[in-house]
Amino acid sequence: MLSSLTFLTALLATTTGVLANPVAIPGPLPTPPPSLKDAVAKRATSCTFSGSDGYSLASVSKASCATIVLSSLAVPSGVTLKLEKLNDGTTVIFQGTSTWGYQEWEGSLISISGNKITIKGDPGSILDGQGALWWDGLGGNGGKIKPKFFKANDLTDSIIQGITIKNAPKNSFSLNRVTRLTVKDVTVDDSAGNYATGGHNTDGFNINNSNDVYFTGVKVWNQDDCMNVNSGTNIYWTNGFCSGGHGLSIGSVANGSVVRNVTFENTVLEKQQQSVRIKTNSGAVASVSDIYYRNIVFNGGTDYGIIVDQSYGGTKHKPTNGVTINNFQLKNVTGTVDSGATQILVECGVGSCTNWVWSGVKVTGGKKSTACLNLPSGISC
Template sequence: MLLPSVTILTALLASAGVVGNPVAAPGPTPAPSLKDTIIRRAANCTFSGSIGYSLASKSKTSCSTIVLSSLTVPSGVTLNLEKLNTGTNVIFQGTTAWGYEQWEGPLFSVSGNQITVRGDPGSILDGQGTLWWDGLGGAGGKIKPKFFRANDLTDSILEGITIRNAPKNSFSINGVTRLTVKNITIDDSAGTSNGKNTDGFNINNSDQVYFTGVKVWNQDDCMNVNSGTNIYWTNGFCSGGHGLSIGSVANGTVVRNVTFENTIMEKQQQSVRIKTVSGAVASVADISYSGITINGGTDYGILVDQSYGGTKHEPTNGVTITNFQLRNITGYVDSGATQILIECGSGSCSNWSWSNVKLTGGKQSTTCLNKPSSISC
């Protein structure tokens, strides 16, 4: 903005500590940037339209509150809000949409300490997944970007965000400590025919992550913990996907103290699931599911699979699964599904405690392998 007089410009520069007492013989010193002075002082910044994404990424450390209002992000570009200043607030308003391009993504990324990312009522992050969905997910066809990367967040909050039509995985949560995820909606229901690998939440190397009030319509895991500790999920809803999952647990990883409770599982491939990679050496301990209502299961109600990625029905025993608790798991599976299937490696599953696990419909398995003696299959 052009200022009307030299007097105003001089006053602003003086207040910023730029203009000092005159020297005896001043030389041709270039004037400081008034624009930079104003940006450094900015508190609340609003970015919108087709160039807002670029300005937001460039100015992110100059704003204590970043409002992203109806942004249009071009194809092949990450809306990058990584390394924010401590205490920064990010607010989505209106519809934020991303253009089409075959690439890995992510479409949005954020990191920092004491960060709040919030969606205002009615706001939508639109991944336009129908442009990518081809029924192949990450196994071929079009290269599809992941959506929302939350890495290296500490003491932070994700709240009130609505994601619609993610091309592939929605939330990748990696290396976070003390993160609250509340009242999030992921709606990939339009991908029922062609959507694939549209995971809701993927958790890796994270500690103390708390989920509440999350709703997910998708075509893969509603939420899965690949590695991490002290993860708590409550009051959720999952439809059309592959369940609340531990894993796939890969070599050298640890999953410990994970709780899922008070959640409705609708039309899942399986609702309760532990999957460990064939041949891996790792640890899964202190896993609890309680108050889970299963309304339909196309394959299984409860599945423990220790042959994931290897030869089916030949579980390996390098991953121990200990203190696996199920309480009040009720509902039904579809007519062609199996209520419970357990395939553990020899001696790898121990100290399980199940109570009030009551599923109807489908069939009971006659091929469970190496299950703890106290558990019915």
């Protein structure tokens, strides 16, 4: 991990001019972080739960606690730490190292919902999913049944701050139907799964049917998407770092989905399968619009630097046009790929990709593609 952070520092130092003075282009404004002080009037009770029975006591006592402190929990196998339908304004604090026992099941290991909720980790705290007990290189594609880690459903006007997740069996954060959520200074570290039969589908963040979500200062080491938006609007990601995974992604976009107004900026990625990706499901009918990547630096892409794939899940290189991709902008996106990788691949359906603007895009290493299809006006591979 230290080498990754050293790489991040060096790359940011070489791109100071770009990152310090980005050229503004149209895009969504950041969602203001919720105030931790003014959320609601706090209840007086603080409750601390720890050890092997802490998970159950927390679940049944949550209604009487304004602050829930979870200290070095040992959650048994096959059990979800349920913090659902919390009282408005509840604060959840993780301390020490909490672990979850092994069992093949779908999970999740944690489930949280509520309004004006603060979820934070004290310095040095770790949520350890002990993923190596499940990892087999297959992720969700077979082998052991693996639980997702942290699920936030119907979380509104809330903040997740300072959490460190390690060794997720599968997806780390699943954010579903969340609105006005800030994710700040969160770390996902699945780097221990970097071997052939190790972690797979260990996505950092999956976004579904969510609106006004703001990410800042997030760091992810994993073996799948650093962050992806499957459906949602007004999603903003800044000052991030991603290592070992599949980049900052839109999709896969399924039938009936809408993805609109998404910005990724001021982020460094290393050793990604691809760094910038839009993937839409073959045969789907959906909408993707107003997508912005700016001030992105990547190094060591193993397959692609930038890829748009409109045949995902279907016949490769046979893109379909039921998902429109309108107003896709890249600004100051630069990086390198490995010798066997492709710099840029764009495979659009006929007429489905419109109004794209790319400037300051430079990918070196690897090879140029000769297989791009139905490129929008002004775009080249």
